[in-house]
Amino acid sequence: MQILSPSDELPxxxxxxxxxxxxxxxxxxHRQLLxxxxxxxxEGGFRSVAVTFEPHTRLAAMQQAGRQGGGHELLxxxxxxxxxxxxxxxxxxxxxxxxxxxxxxxxxxFIAEVLIAKLHLAQWVLGRGHAIGRDRSGNENFLQMMxxxxxxxxxxxxxLSVEGTAVSSTGIRELITKGRLAEAVERLGHPYLIxxxxxxxxxxxxxxxxxxxxxxxPPSRKAISPAGVYAAELEYRGRLEYGALYFGDCPTxxxxxxxxxxxxxxxxxxxxxxxxxxxxxxxHSFIRPDRVFAGPAELVAQIKDDVERITTxxxxxxxxxx
Numbered sequence: 001m002q003i004l005s006p007s008d009e010l011p012x013x014x015x016x017x018x019x020x021x022x023x024x025x026x027x028x029x030h031r032q033l034l035x036x037x038x039x040x041x042x043e044g045g046f047r048s049v050a051v052t053f054e055p056h057t058r059l060a061a062m063q064q065a066g067r068q069g070g071g072h073e074l075l076x077x078x079x080x081x082x083x084x085x086x087x088x089x090x091x092x093x094x095x096x097x098x099x100x101x102x103x104x105x106x107x108x109x110f111i112a113e114v115l116i117a118k119l120h121l122a123q124w125v126l127g128r129g130h131a132i133g134r135d136r137s138g139n140e141n142f143l144q145m146m147x148x149x150x151x152x153x154x155x156x157x158x159x160l161s162v163e164g165t166a167v168s169s170t171g172i173r174e175l176i177t178k179g180r181l182a183e184a185v186e187r188l189g190h191p192y193l194i195x196x197x198x199x200x201x202x203x204x205x206x207x208x209x210x211x212x213x214x215x216x217x218p219p220s221r222k223a224i225s226p227a228g229v230y231a232a233e234l235e236y237r238g239r240l241e242y243g244a245l246y247f248g249d250c251p252t253x254x255x256x257x258x259x260x261x262x263x264x265x266x267x268x269x270x271x272x273x274x275x276x277x278x279x280x281x282x283x284h285s286f287i288r289p290d291r292v293f294a295g296p297a298e299l300v301a302q303i304k305d306d307v308e309r310i311t312t313x314x315x316x317x318x319x320x321x322x
């Protein structure tokens with residue numbers, strides 16, 4: 001998948017089927033749009049394109065208004081978002097810097113200057129109720145008026161719902177921060193992705209008989225579940241290993257360590273990941289909350305039980321990443 005800037009232009013002899021949005025989390029609703037884009041592009045011999053913004057338009061608006069906002073607000077960093085969109089089979093991802101100058105553009109300027117002039121828009125796939133521009137002025141009716149002027153088609157899809165509620169990044173964010181991973185994953189349509197940098201550990205897990213790889217905690221605006229143990233998979237250079245993920249500050253040993261992630265691989269292949277390199281952690285399910293144990297022996301007994309539960313999760317329930 002190519003990652004393009006607003007100044008990049010598709011070859012003159014190529015047109016695009018595209019969709020536009022923040023795509024935070026790239027959840028099942030987003031994936032429905034992306035799958036439609038790929039299908040329409042394949043049928044018509046077009047390029048499949050997703051157009052997104054960095055930073056997230058809501059965060060940019062808060063910053064421009066002088067408000068910093070809360071902490072854990074996003075499901076995906078740009079790199080994680082790009083990874084998930086690539087998995088959908090999209091040809092090109094256009095990254096638009098959402099700064100004050102861009103935010104002042106009218107919806108028609110955005111269409112004319114970027115979607116038509118640079119991406120040669122042939123068909124626009126969007127969810128029902130989607131709108132672009134300040135005060136959501138570029139709504140469905142506006143876009144349908146633009147069809148005749150700029151000679152493209154709109155394909156409006158109904159919103160995806162689970163148990164009668166529309167799938168949304170906001171709803172998934174709330175589920176994750178409350179530790180309700182199973183419900184979040186159901187709405188995401190994939191395990192929760194955290195791309196993390198490997199760091200040096202203190203080999204505490206090795207001393208306990210469960211060696212781990214240590215990873216730096218994600219950026220502060222990344223939505224994170226409560227500290228504890230999770231069933232997860234680690235992916236590096238195309239290799240997947242399932243195992244136990246711990247997130248916290250090791251309270252049994254004083255809780256004075258920096259909050260971090262530790263992954264214990266059940267196949268013991270993870271040592272191939274060098275320090276400073278980034279790996280993808282796919283979180284499937286919450287196993288138990290973090291707590292203080294009486295000592296190492298009690299902690300080891302609990303870890304053994306965690307490993308058994310996670311092994312059952314992946315083998316007997318035949319869980320698969322993505």
